[in-house]
Amino acid sequence: MTTSIQDCAAICRNQGTCMAFTYRIANGVQLCTGYSAWIVVPGRILSDIGVFVNQDVLDMYGYKEDNEVGILYNIVDVKMDQANASSTCTNKHTRLLKVDTTFKMSRLQIITDGYFVLKQDLRFYVAGVYSSQNWSYDGGTDMITSDIWSPGNPDPGQGHCVMLTPTGLASVDCQQKLFSICGT
Incomplete structure (x- = not known):
């Protein structure tokens, strides 16, 4: 479990396979989920979930x-x-x-x-x-x-x-x- 969105971003940035992550707070719990592709959800993403893409990966591709x-x-x-x-x-x-x-x-x-x-x-x-x-x-x-x-x-x-x-x-x-x- 992470303590902030910055921690979540740092974890994703330091993992070679993490291309994107979502961050949200649900019932007081901070949730950070990494993905190996930035097509993370089929269809629309709920507005209360932030989706972030690893800029290094964007540049590489x-x-x-x-x-x-x-x-x-x-x-x-x-x-x-x-x-x-x-x-x-x-x-x-x-x-x-x-x-x-x-x-x-x-x-x-x-x-x-x-x-x-x-x-x-x-x-x-x-x-x-x-x-x-x-x-x-x-x-x-x-x-x-x-x-x-x-x-x-x-x-x-x-x-x-x-x-x-x-x-x-x-x-x-x-x-x-x-x-x-x-x-x-």
Whole structure:
């Protein structure tokens, strides 16, 4: 048991496998839990639980923070198919980034536009697949909303994966080689 959030942070920082931790006080007891990945909870985290990420780990894996939209992201500037892009994100202890709001989409478009090396092709794999007649982030019930698709999309005839383009999300053949965005 720790005595403060600073103690919890020090313990996480000194453990090579601790990538993130949560800290909260419940019934007068201080709880500190370390995680080996910063995808610590499937779904939303309760507002009374603080989630903290080890900055050294972020730096090591090349992640950046965007405080305006509250995301951690890593633009992978090597073109690969969707399966390899997803695997690359998993190896960096995250997943393909979920673009679920127009604000997040517009922030990412501004961020990616600033990468000179990517100017020739501003298309990136992000989370999303077509399965069972539906477009979802995870192949299940978390559906992609219609207001973030680019004109003429989604179109399963173009492919069953999702990419971020300058005009919105678009369908793409999963074998096409694209850049990707990992994150949370």
